[in-house]
Amino acid sequence: MEVILMIIFVTAFWVAVAKFGPILFSKAPQQDLVRCVCLLTAVCCWLFWLCCYLAQLNPLVGPKLNQNTIKIIARSWDNPISQG
Template sequence: MEKFAITLIIFTVFWGLIGIVLPFLIPKGQNKRLIQVMLTLTSACCWLFWLCFYLHQWKPLFGPQLKRDNARIIRSLWGSEF
């Protein structure tokens, strides 16, 4: 498996445990249902935020864009080594 798949599986299992398993472990009380809903929604939103952030880092839509003049200036200042 590649690094992308392993990371995706680990974080999905982590947020899945928080959103699916943890709500069943909440002790009985007046606000049990509210806490269960909060845990489920929080885990779903955090997983979705992480997924969007990770996919954006993995395959960006566009890279840095330099104008031709700026690229020439940088090349002359930094030298041809970079």
């Protein structure tokens, strides 16, 4: 649930940047260019953040531990290991 809330919160932030960013530069001579730059900046930053955030949720490469190391870690953390 907190993953969804985080994605919604950050998405709302970047939507606000895209919507209200051009207002800061409303008197610029090239208003269309400024709007385009603000919009593209918000979209690229949001997409970069989303890719990094989702990649950390389910990493493709994880630690490779042998069986003895796993047992030592489990014993030190007081977790019973099922004998299988």
